[in-house]
Amino acid sequence: MTVFYIVIQQIVNGLILGSFYSLIALGYSMVYGIIKLLNFAHGDIYMVGAFVGYGALGILGSRLGIGWLGIAAALLISMFLVGLLGMLVHRLAYQPLINKRAPRMSLLITAVGVSFTLFNGVMVLTNGEYKTFNTGLGYEGISLGLVNITYTQIIMVVATGILMLTLYWFINRTLYGKAMRAIALDQDACRLMGINVTKTIGLTFFVGSALAAAAGVMAGVYYGSIQFYMGFVIGLKAFTAAVIGGIGSIPGAMIGGLILGLLETAGTQLPFIGSAWKDVFSFGILILLLVFKPTGILGKSEIERM
């Protein structure tokens, strides 16, 4: 076992973990970009996505099988339903506060409330039990020397890539995307120009939540089991990733996720850090980064007034 092999394998590990962070970080970043809300419930949306996917696979499994076809269908269903859930949350919980021009801190607390609701709601519904994804996916894969990459891992990364490219196209090439970007710059001006601001914000929630749901289903398939608290840790990590990349920036969220994934794997492997200190290591680097580059890697600097 050579150092070279370890480094390569850890980079592979880091990129796979990071692609999950990226997918979830995108939702954080999009919502932040448009209404400056740190959506604490986003990790729980990811968790709900996993459960909806689990349910969908259970129903579809008998028709489409539990192989890739069934999984792909469950993924799309979960993305759609959870996207709607995201819109619903926006309409019921956030939009009333936005209309009242409430302090941003109140929005933050509302998000905490939504998070509590989703977390405990799923706990009550599932009776706190763990659910196992029985997909029968094996560990077959390719070995490059001593480095193992399974087909499942490859498909996950490819799927993540497709989702991200689609998003990129959506934001930069469609009218809706243009509206989103415009609202992020100046809401009032957009309203004057006849853009339906509320609807566009809702759409942002739809897209962000759908991406989180996709990550949730993929995590369920990849790791094999899901529970109601699975969104908490990864939610914090994705938030961190979004900030590393520069919150509000779409490519930033993608890069931030990958960087955080690599930092964590590096922390686990490095002597004198190890798994016990790896989060201290990642947070420490995040803080250092912010001190020297206060807007994250790709964030735009803007003058802010509280």
Added chain:
Amino acid sequence: MSKKFRSMVAVTILALALGVTGCGTQSSEPTTPSATPAAGGGEIIIGLPLPMTGSEATYGKDMENAIKMAVDEINGKGGVNGKNIVTVTGDDACDPQQATAAANKLVSQGVVAIVGGYCSGATIPTLTVYNEKNIPFVITAANSSKIAAQNPGNTFEINGTAVHQTQKAIELFKKLGAKNVAIVEQGDAYSSDLAKQTEDSWKAAGNTVVSHDVTNKGEQDFSSLVTSLKSKNADVVFWTAYYADGALLIKQLRQGGYKGAIVVGDGSSDPKLIEMAGAAGEGTYVLSPPVADYLPTAKQFAEAYKAKFNQSAGAYAPLAYDGMNLMADALKRAGSTDGKATIKALSDTKDFVGLAGKINFAADKTLKESNFIVLQITGGQFVLQ
């Protein structure tokens, strides 16, 4: 408008405060509609401090089920000293602060004995709350070595302690011919205690602990940890925490091509481990408290549990069941609900036969003999080694 609202808020909060007062003195949990604080009535109230919310809720529910089964049987046979047993569950949410509040609430509700205790961290600060009122406490799951050290005198542990489990683990490692052991814990009081004790004992026996890792609860990706463990040439990976994350670790170890033995501690001893780990779980060794399915004595219990709750009894169900029966037995022997007499009766317990074997207490009120068993996952089932 604003002032009116403020007075309204003030009144509401006051009402809330009165609500607590009301709850504390009169009403009780809905599960026990007839419980009243009057200890002299026709009932014996026993408190069950268990995690009913939060991420450990599954375990709490499982233990509560088993305890209620025991209570139904006891009451069916005429109760204790002519009185029926009534239970009141206090949700400790596995959190020390909530646990202290729950303990005080149980005391206020007039409990004369306590059975339960899952999370060590949440259980430790409650010991004195009960002890001040001379209320005996039979702990059926929590087993950090800190509990025995902090025992104010009223507490009895019927789960093997971390010390017992460590001995069993070391025996097993030797049997497997291991040299390099890697230990992985979850950073909570229980798994970290077991990990530390094992590390110290294994090193004291002249062997090597190649790594001691800590994961976070709810983390799903252990791939970097797996690569790191492989690079350190571990013969045995010892997971000291719970089954949910344990199953993920086992899967990812095998997926990552780890070929050595995997041993998991009693927190992972649950049929769900097999379900969640799938094929990767084959061959895993499990240190376990006596689990219902593998105890000939508990066969009936396991079936009754499954019939009643539509799921398999979890790892701590037999001990929870035993704990309630032991407490009932001690109350009978004491002949009253007097705390001191019951504590004395518990200390004098001699060869109490439960599902999990005989219970005798050592001087520190932990089990005299370890009741840990070693299971191995073979053909999708736990098989006694």
Added chain:
Amino acid sequence: MGNSVGLMDRFRKILGLRKTQGILLAVLSLLVILLPLVANNYIEEVATNTLFYIVLALGLNIVVGYAGLVDLGYAAFFAVGAYTTGIFMKFGLNFWLTIPIAILFSVIAGIIIGGPTLRLRSDYLAIVTLGFGEITRITARNLKITGGASGLVGIQRPSIFGHILNQITDFYYLFLVLVVLAIIIAIRLHNSRLGRAWQYIREDEDAAEAMGIDPVKTKLYAYMIGASFGGIAGAFFAVKMTAISPETFAFTQSALILLAVILGGMGKIPGAILGAAFLVLFPEIFRGIGQMRMLLFGILLVIIMIFRPQGLWPERKG
């Protein structure tokens, strides 16, 4: 006596209450003082918990409410205070002597966190404070001196004038004294030069800077003072619980304290008190409904925020 009436009067004025409300306040104070005479252990425990969170909320209110800074890692200061007291008492130091050390250490923690980061935008401050909170918890979990994951157990109970404080009633009064002190300090701060500087910075940082207020220094004071509140509360928490472990200081704890401040109404002392009371009392009252209680709590939070986005007891703008 005259003095206390005067104080009550000033309280009344500061709280902006009418005379009748002043009387209400006096009755309420009397009830609070006499509570242990009628309450059982459980009620006292819950009441003590409420008082404890009031101290924390008042401390965080200085950072969030007065100075307008986000802090998602307030539990770190509370942890520093609790561990400092726990560790020094293990070395045999008297509890009362550990308090100044706990304050000192938590203020240092405040400087460490605030120093390099207060130039950041508020949202970045959120993640940085969150990060520091997690770093503190993980450090406590990994170090030997803090007892690792099991934490410190068997912390001695303190004594005062030869009387050992080991009953819940003792702690009830102890925390009541803390709350009264915290309220007085919070009021004095609010009306001080520093308090006005905070308000100024919160409302318009650029203008404040133009008027010669050093924003970074002024914000740092808020962190230091907020941290010392947390440190003191932590020190008392350690001796009340006799056992402390890293899980107590997780992110959820920080989020709950922040929730108390914002739910109550940022910047207002009665708001912080109400918020803390709600936070502790709500889950206790609904213990009976088991699993559903935290779900209900979440839903209620959202509803309250929708109808009272400024909090239950918001600051009135002049």
